[in-house]
Amino acid sequence: MNVTINGEPREVPAGTTVEQLIRQVTTQDKGIAAALNGEVLPQRAWSAHPLADRDQVDVVTAVQGG
Amino acid sequence: MSTWELGGRQISSRLITGTGGATSLDVMSKVLKSSGSQVTTVAMRRVGGYALGGGSLLDIIRAAGAEVLPNTAGCHTAAEALLTARLAREALATDWVKLEVVADDITLLPDPVELLEAARTLVADGFTVLPYTNDDPVLAQHLERAGCAAVMPLGAPIGSGLGIRNPHNIAMICEQATVPVILDAGIGTASDAALAMELGCDGVLVASAITRAADPEAMATAMRLAVEAGRAAREAGRIERRWHAALASSPAEGRITS
Numbered sequence: 001m002n003v004t005i006n007g008e009p010r011e012v013p014a015g016t017t018v019e020q021l022i023r024q025v026t027t028q029d030k031g032i033a034a035a036l037n038g039e040v041l042p043q044r045a046w047s048a049h050p051l052a053d054r055d056q057v058d059v060v061t062a063v064q065g066g
Numbered sequence: 067m068s069t070w071e072l073g074g075r076q077i078s079s080r081l082i083t084g085t086g087g088a089t090s091l092d093v094m095s096k097v098l099k100s101s102g103s104q105v106t107t108v109a110m111r112r113v114g115g116y117a118l119g120g121g122s123l124l125d126i127i128r129a130a131g132a133e134v135l136p137n138t139a140g141c142h143t144a145a146e147a148l149l150t151a152r153l154a155r156e157a158l159a160t161d162w163v164k165l166e167v168v169a170d171d172i173t174l175l176p177d178p179v180e181l182l183e184a185a186r187t188l189v190a191d192g193f194t195v196l197p198y199t200n201d202d203p204v205l206a207q208h209l210e211r212a213g214c215a216a217v218m219p220l221g222a223p224i225g226s227g228l229g230i231r232n233p234h235n236i237a238m239i240c241e242q243a244t245v246p247v248i249l250d251a252g253i254g255t256a257s258d259a260a261l262a263m264e265l266g267c268d269g270v271l272v273a274s275a276i277t278r279a280a281d282p283e284a285m286a287t288a289m290r291l292a293v294e295a296g297r298a299a300r301e302a303g304r305i306e307r308r309w310h311a312a313l314a315s316s317p318a319e320g321r322i323t324s
Contacts, residue, residue: 006112006113007112025113025114026113026114028113031124031157031158032113032157033110033153033154033155034153035149035153039149040149040152040153058112059113060110060157061110061111061113062108062123062124062157062158063108063110063111063123064086064087064088064094064108064123065085065086065108065110065111065139066084066087066107066109066137066225066251066271066274
């Protein structure tokens with residue numbers, strides 16, 4: 001199954017959850033949020049949400065900015 | 067120091083800081099302390115980038131006792147700004163957003179059409195919207211009517227340090243507004259911040275002018291004092307400008323005349 005995380009393509013096994021994909025790029029668990037295909041997916045829903053082929057996940061955090 | 071209300075919260079400091087541009091989290095921590103700022107902005111970016119951030123940035127902001135104000139910097143469309151604001155709300159558990167929708171990356175000027183559309187949607191979605199806007203009194207009125215909790219006109223383009231290029235427009239925005247007006251962008255040095263307050267602004271947002279100064283901690287102190295001085299002068303009521311004649315302060319009577 002091909003998905004993207006923060007714009008990077010990844011191949012993951014069927015049944016991989018959003019949580020598992022996000023944990024490939026960060027261990028941070030506070031102060032982060034994720035969008036699945038352009039819509040916010042609350043953190044509590046990540047572990048129960050299996051990815052579909054071509055899903056796009058973005059995970060963000062606060063950084064310095066004016 | 068008297069308090070003022072921003073987005074339903076009582077705040078004493080009228081200097082809002084931006085965390086952008088600080089060379090380290092240690093510098094940021096010192097800036098927050100010496101500025102006395104109780105609200106500071108952050109940007110939202112994908113994890114794993116090179117920008118300083120993550121948990122440690124939030125920790126130093128909390129340690130300084132400041133509120134986090136996430137921005138939507140880098141967004142060019144209403145749709146991008148909506149997603150960024152919603153991600154910020156989820157990540158930071160705040161419904162405050164400094165709404166930025168810029169037309170391009172060269173001027174970083176606000177796109178008024180996209181900005182107003184995003185503001186309306188976010189207000190309906192329950193956000194406390196603080197929009198970064200042009201120094202346009204008409205647009206400021208539209209944003210206020212859209213339900214924004216403040217208006218934040220620019221003094222000059224972001225990071226330009228050119229000060230307040232159109233003080234008449236800023237004064238007009240202040241006269242018309244029934245929500246707080248926060249001068250955002252363009253501040254170069256302390257006198258610019260003082261002028262903003264003298265023109266009637268309720269607060270000033272400063273990022274680069276502090277974080278990119280040769281001594282950010284010292285400049286943060288200067289900005290704090292300038293905002294306080296400008297506010298005090300505004301409240302004290304300045305003398306009238308006399309364009310055509312001087313007015314002696316010493317008595318005319320009893321002069322030694324030839």
